[in-house]
Structures are given as structure tokens and as C-alpha cells.
Amino acid sequence: MKYIIIGLGNYGHVLAEELSALGHEVIGVDMIESRVESIKDKIATAFVIDATDEQALSVLPLNNVDIVIVAIGENFGASIRVVALLKQKKVEHIYARAIDGVHKAVLEAFSLEKILTPEEDAARTLVQLLDFGTKVESFKVDDNYYVVKFVIPEKFVGYFVNELNLDEEFHLKLIGLKRVNTIKNCLGISLTEHSIVNALPEDAKFRPGDELVCYGKYSDFQNFWKAL
Structure with a gap:
């Protein structure tokens, strides 16, 4: 172009x-x-x-x-x-x-x-890092709605998915989860691969390195981060 x-x-x-x-x-x-x-x-x-x-x-x-x-x-x-x-x-x-x-x-x-709005976006990213304590990536759909991907904090590890109450309590829709898996190749060498999980059973537990992808209002994401 x-x-x-x-x-x-x-x-x-x-x-x-x-x-x-x-x-x-x-x-x-x-x-x-x-x-x-x-x-x-x-x-x-x-x-x-x-x-x-x-x-x-x-x-x-x-x-x-x-x-x-x-x-x-x-x-x-x-x-x-x-x-x-x-x-x-x-x-x-x-x-x-x-x-x-x-x-x-x-x-x-x-x-x-x-x-x-690069200054506004950069400031929000920094606030998310400082306050939430983890890396956050966001895609702005419009002035109110965002798609946000973030690595789960360590304190989430071992929690069940339904314990977050994302939808009911915070009005955030969980779109998917990016998960790190360790596999072994034909030589027995351990390798890391990423997979996308689109449908999580409620009794699934979060693992270290999991990344959540959610959709909702930015104000609802703020409420979610405050609650943490």
C-alpha cells in the first residue's frame, strides 16, 4: 500500500x-x-x-x-x-x-x-500493567467496547473458570483462551506450543501462562481489574 x-x-x-x-x-x-x-x-x-x-x-x-x-x-x-x-x-x-x-x-x-489516539492508548496500556500486574493487549472496537487479551495473574492459577464470574458479575464475554502446552518431538526434546481453546468447560482450571481473550465495555474491564 x-x-x-x-x-x-x-x-x-x-x-x-x-x-x-x-x-x-x-x-x-x-x-x-x-x-x-x-x-x-x-x-x-x-x-x-x-x-x-x-x-x-x-x-x-x-x-x-x-x-x-x-x-x-x-x-x-x-x-x-x-x-x-x-x-x-x-x-x-x-x-x-x-x-x-x-x-x-x-x-x-x-x-x-x-x-x-496513541497517547491515550499508551497511557491505558501502562495503567493496566501497573494496576493489573500483567501484560494486556487490547483492540478498540468503538469508544466503549474492546477485545482484551491478558496473561492471567499467578493468583488465578488453579482457579476454576466459573469462579471468575466474568459474564454474570462483570458483563464480560470470554471469547477464548490461549494455552501453553509442552510437548516432546520424535527425539524426546521438550518443545512449547500454543493452542487456542474456544470452549472452556466450567470445571476447567487455569494453568500458568494461560491468556484470556475477553470482549466487553472498557468500564466493565476496569471494574474487573479493581475487583482483583
Whole structure:
């Protein structure tokens, strides 16, 4: 796929570098020359231009890429103006980064394809690690609902599945469980493999390393973590 990333600060730089490493064609844009210099050899093309200038923005192949990502975060005014210019130029697929609730609310008025909230997501991940004490991965379905995968805390080991009362008490749906199994190959060497268990009997016990995959409201996940 082809991407244009406008804004090559820390977030935009990593985004451009990672997408390029996966084989995508990335065009990077920033008004600060040092940022462009630091990444120009890692992506397809890089431009030193002020994207808030309508004429300067016109040099980019805006309608010949799959997605234009506005990664500007620190300069609220610049972010909004660039998005407005992109909409004016009828760019179909626009993603934009929002750094806070106000920024997000303004971007929502443009009916963008996706609003990115990396700071919010990173903060939530850290809170989950600090408070829950285990690694948590989440997929945001919408503003309220998430799919969350987490390694069970050690104190869960040996508990029966039905003892968690996920559905009745916390309104969380257990989708599945990722389990670590130790097997031996034909040479008798112990190997580790992962299997997915989609249907857990209520009398099943949790084992060390089990990962639960659940679906529900983020507020219900918060209540679950508090109860632990």
C-alpha cells in the first residue's frame, strides 16, 4: 500500500519507518529539515514542506495513495488546518492523530476515516500493567467496547473458570483462551506450543501462562481489574 505521512515527529517517524519496513511505499512530509533528513533513506520519498500551505501541499500525490495520515500532534492549529485542506482537496482516506479530547472532538467534525489516539492508548496500556500486574493487549472496537487479551495473574492459577464470574458479575464475554502446552518431538526434546481453546468447560482450571481473550465495555474491564 501507499501512504503519505504528514508530520515526522517521534510518532510519525516510527510510523513511517515501520510501514516502510513492512514493504509499504511511504512518503514522509515535515517542515523541519532535520526530521526529513533522519528518515529519508528509510522510506520511498520525503519532502520538506509546510503542509499548512495549500500551494505547498499540492505538490504531494494526495489522490494517488491509499491513505494520508496526519501525524501532527503538538501543533493543534496545524493539525486541523492540514485536515481541512485535505478534505477540501477531496482526499478520501484520511487518518489523523489526536492528542487530547478537544483535539479529537474537533477532528470528529470532519468525519475522518480514523482518528488515532496513541497517547491515550499508551497511557491505558501502562495503567493496566501497573494496576493489573500483567501484560494486556487490547483492540478498540468503538469508544466503549474492546477485545482484551491478558496473561492471567499467578493468583488465578488453579482457579476454576466459573469462579471468575466474568459474564454474570462483570458483563464480560470470554471469547477464548490461549494455552501453553509442552510437548516432546520424535527425539524426546521438550518443545512449547500454543493452542487456542474456544470452549472452556466450567470445571476447567487455569494453568500458568494461560491468556484470556475477553470482549466487553472498557468500564466493565476496569471494574474487573479493581475487583482483583
